[in-house]
Amino acid sequence: xAYDGKLLAQARAAFEDDKxxxxxxxxxxxxxxxxxxxxxxxxxxxxxxxAPQLIALALRRGEDPAAQIDRLKTENLALQQxxxxxxxxxxxxxxxxxxxxxxxxxxxxxxxxxxAMCTCLQAYYVRAQNRELSKLLNxxxxxxxxxxxxxxxxxxxxxxxxxxxxNMDLIRETCWRYARSFGKGSxxxxxxxxxxxxxxxxxxxxxxxxxxxxxSVVYDTAGHxxxxxxxxxxxxxxxxxxxxxxxxxxxxxxxxxxxVDDLGTELATPFVQDALYQxxxxxxxxxxxxxxxxxxxxxxxRKRYSPQIASRLCGEYRMLRFFGEDIxxxxxxxxx
Numbered sequence: 626x627a628y629d630g631k632l633l634a635q636a637r638a639a640f641e642d643d644k645x646x647x648x649x650x651x652x653x654x655x656x657x658x659x660x661x662x663x664x665x666x667x668x669x670x671x672x673x674x675x676a677p678q679l680i681a682l683a684l685r686r687g688e689d690p691a692a693q694i695d696r697l698k699t700e701n702l703a704l705q706q707x708x709x710x711x712x713x714x715x716x717x718x719x720x721x722x723x724x725x726x727x728x729x730x731x732x733x734x735x736x737x738x739x740x741a742m743c744t745c746l747q748a749y750y751v752r753a754q755n756r757e758l759s760k761l762l763n764x765x766x767x768x769x770x771x772x773x774x775x776x777x778x779x780x781x782x783x784x785x786x787x788x789x790x791x792n793m794d795l796i797r798e799t800c801w802r803y804a805r806s807f808g809k810g811s812x813x814x815x816x817x818x819x820x821x822x823x824x825x826x827x828x829x830x831x832x833x834x835x836x837x838x839x840x841s842v843v844y845d846t847a848g849h850x851x852x853x854x855x856x857x858x859x860x861x862x863x864x865x866x867x868x869x870x871x872x873x874x875x876x877x878x879x880x881x882x883x884x885v886d887d888l889g890t891e892l893a894t895p896f897v898q899d900a901l902y903q904x905x906x907x908x909x910x911x912x913x914x915x916x917x918x919x920x921x922x923x924x925x926x927r928k929r930y931s932p933q934i935a936s937r938l939c940g941e942y943r944m945l946r947f948f949g950e951d952i953x954x955x956x957x958x959x960x961x
Contacts, residue, residue: 628742628750629841629876632757636749637735644733651724658722662715668708669722675701747839754836758829758844769801769830772823776952789949793823796945800827804834807882813908813915815938817922818947821954824918828884831916840881847901848891850877854900878907881914888919889929898931905937917942 659666709719726733728745735746777790816824836842856870877883891897908915927935
């Protein structure tokens, strides 16, 4: 999986903050127990001295430290048993004064012994990513379960040979399966159709599910994407703007799933064509998945874009054609 550096930094910061809060809470609870039961503090102080003593004995030269090491181990065990008995008598867990990691799998490091990211840190990454996605997508409310089919007519449209309802049911199922089985080589989707038919909504549903699985997801409009490519290439604007553009371009090219919204609303210039080709072709070559939403149909795409772009969008992507009445207008009429 490809992790976004900025979001991973945010995730690690939150992870470390929570770990520090748990450590501080344990310290307060320990101090409270020591105040109630002073003998516990005496035992803990003696136990902490055991490790340095064992090391010193092991390094001592000229005599066999085995007997003394055995004696310290016996004393250590007796102290632990006494501490457990005191805690139990006080109505506490026997190991209440033993600081334990929140995540047993990684020991609160965030990474497993083989170097893979632990699921505990992945959860922080997903939350950071969802906050970023929520700036543009309402992924908190938009899910496959909440997708409302009642606005799609069941009357057959002759030019399509099926009803908007049946077509939308197939599209929703396709998007759901795509999201649930997402992984390397999932391929890309082209969602086309007039405005107000659910393209962005279903993109948000996919983004939510794919993000939940721990994959990196980036959503942006086609206009802003090409603007960031332009800023990065020609080094325009202030230092902060240029750094942000360079970081965004890396995210567009390297994330596990890129969602490009409103393709066709950006300016049609040679640079835009070049930037879009670099983005679309680059992600195909590296087998990274992309979802493109556009109000343009296939004929309009082939007319607007270069043959290289059009052939990739219409040939390499799985095309999902939306048709029906504008849901926004239907809602407005029903609310009157």
